[in-house]
Amino acid sequence: MEKEKLSRIRHLALDMDGTIYLGSRIFPFTIPFLEKMKAAGIGISFLTNNPTRSVQDYLDKLAKMGIEATEDGMYTTSLAAIDYIKEHHPQARRLFLLGTPSMAEQFRKAGYEECADDPGDVPDVLVVAFDTTLTYSRLCRAAYWASQGIPYVATNPDRVCPTDKPTVLVDCGSLQKCIEHATGRKPDIVLGKPDPTMLQGIMHRHGLKPEEIAMVGDRIYTDTAMAHNAGAVGVLVLSGETTMETVKKVQADAATNPEPEFYPPDLVVNNIAELGELLLENRG
Secondary structure, three states, X not given: OOHHHHHHOOEEEEEOEXXXXXXXXXXXXXXHHHHHHHHOOOEEEEEEOXXXXXXXXHHXXXXXXXXXXXXXXXXXXXXXXXXXXXXXXXXXXEEEEEOOHHHHHHHHHOXXXXXXXXXXXXXXXXXXXXXXXXXXXXXXXXXXXXXXXXXXXXXXXXXXEOOOOOOOEEOHHHHHHHHHHHHOOOOOEEOOOOOOHHHHHHXXXXXXXXXXXXXXXXXXXXXHHHHHHHOOEEEEEOOOOOOHHHHHHHHHHHHHOOOOOOOOOOEEEOOHHHHHHHXXXXXX
C-alpha cells in the first residue's frame, strides 16, 4: 500500500470480533493500539455485524475488557435494521424477530413490539438475525412468514461468527440460506457489512472523505468489501477468520477477472498492532 494513502487516514472503523478481540478474549495488543491511535489524533469507531447484543451490552462488554467507548461511536446491524424499517416501512409496529432477547430489547427501545410464535400474530416485518437462542419452532415460523410475502429484512450476511471455542457458530447468512432453501424467498435487503451505509454514516458524522477512513476487519466478504463499496480504504487483519491462503485466491481472481466476486483489500496485516505501527510511521 502506498505510504501516501496511509498518511491520509484520519479515522479507523474497527470491526470487533476477530479484530480487537476473539470471542471473550481481548487481544493483548488491543488497548496499547487504541491508546497510540488516540495520542496520534486518529479517531476510532466500532462496527459489528453481530446483532446478538444491544448497544449497551456491547459498551458493557468493552468496558469489562478495559476499552472506553460511547454510544455515538458504536454501530451495530440492529441499529441499521431499525433505521431501515423506519425509513422504508414507517407504519410498521409489530415485528417477528429471529434474534436474541438482547437484540429484541434494542428493537423495543426503538418503539417496536415483538410478535409471538403464533400463526395468528401476523407481523408487519420479518427480521432475521444471528440468533444464538434459536429454536426450531421459531425458525419454522420465520420461514412461514417469508413464504407469506411479509416484508423481510436480514441484519447481516455473515455465514459464521468468529470464535475461540471448538465449534462453528452458524450466523445470519446461513439462516437466510436455510429459509431460502425451504421457501425460495430471499431477504428484501441484507444490511450490515458489506452494505456501505454504516461506514457512510461515520463519514458524514465526522466530516470525512472516503480516503480518510479505513475499514479494518478480519473478513474480505464483509469488512473490506464494505470499504470497497464505500470508496474507503480496506484493511484486512489475519487475527480472525481469513487466512493468507484465502487472500491469495482473491488476489489471483482479481488479477484475471475484470469483475471478481471480491476485491482484494488495500492492505493486509497480521493484526491491528502492525497496522498501528504503519500508521504512525506514515503520519502526514
